[in-house]
Amino acid sequence: MIDKIVASCEAALADVPDGATVMIGGFGTAGLPNELTAALLAHGARDLVIVNNNAGNGEAGLAALLEAKRVRKIICSYPRQADSHHFDALYRAGQIELELVPQGNLAERIRAAGAGIGGFFTPTGYGTELAKGKETREIGGRGHVLEMPIHADFALIKAERGDRWGNLVYRMTARNFGPVMAMAAKITVASVHELVELGCLDPEAVVTPGLFVQRVVKIARASTAAGGFGQVT
């Protein structure tokens, strides 16, 4: 019988090796899988390559991984934030590698990995510093840059509801990178607020079909009501 439900975040991440490439979902406050990221920190794996839109905010989640010096390289689109001090310090000291990727390329490179695409041409970044060293081609009279897929060993995503097949639905803008990271990782670990019986998720509304997901963990719902980062408990 297929049962992807795992008892805890710790159990879901017990086999993450040193040097793993780990995708972490989330955009701003929405959809950050901080419970899974905290378990990754506790697990102790180091020399990680992290894929995320940002490079940590404040003290929790990815910022804690950075502070603990577990991250060798970060692939992201927007590291600089008002509270990205842990990343800033590592970057200025030359202690972390950064691959800066336009956000659309980040999403599409992740999707391409999940979709088995070997590479694709896009006008984004053509003629800019972020295209340096990359193959280019004129297509339809416009300069394009060759971009390669981003694969991962693990993806940590926050979903809203799931079932034992790993089917997932999300909540509003907490969806963001979740569905594409789920496709691109060998082992996708999804936290959900609600586990439902098979067949209870409307088949028209399943956003991530379960075949993309390997492990599902139920976690307590954290408030997303007014209060932002500081008061999500």
Place this chain on the structure above:
Amino acid sequence: MSGKWTREQMARRVAHDIPDGAIVNLGIGLPTTVANFIPAGREVILHSENGIIGVGPAPGSGEEDYDLINASKQPVTLLPGGSFFHHADSFAMMRGGHIDICVLGAFQVSAKGDLANWHTGAPDAIPAVGGAMDLATGAKRTFVMMEHLTKAGERKIVPTCSYPLTGIACVSRIYTDLAVIDVTAAGLKLIDKVAGLSFEDLQRATGAPLMP
């Protein structure tokens, strides 16, 4: 010397030029204020890079839900007809040419419409690019909203950008606190300028020839 348009006046001016039914992405910072001045009776659909079509106004105090935020990470609401989608679909909307207008800030715009808005070139700056390149390159029209001069009085409309580029020949129209300027194949065309400012004074403040 003339006065300058205020930020509100600039936002009103941009909003005035957005047609009914347009799909629009407003970049972080000053461009987000354009949403407050869409004329009554005009229906404009706002797209947010993090996965929303139909972005509504800010929620009432105490009604914020931090699973419903915009690209600036501020809480918003969803209008009837709105929907949510993932990041690859969101950027497919931009990169596939489905966004009619994007409004972005800028450090510099060149005479040919090159845009520099993500890096000042300072060697110890922490870089960040976000969705700027995708928007600038993918939107059907890119409007820039920026001050005409830097705080130090340097021109921001330049012959060629000295800052790292966001996109090549992507800007359609420039809105500043002094003027509204179209980027055309023949060069920069003046559309509108603040009252009391002579064409000569405006040209002096602009680093590329203006056609009156």
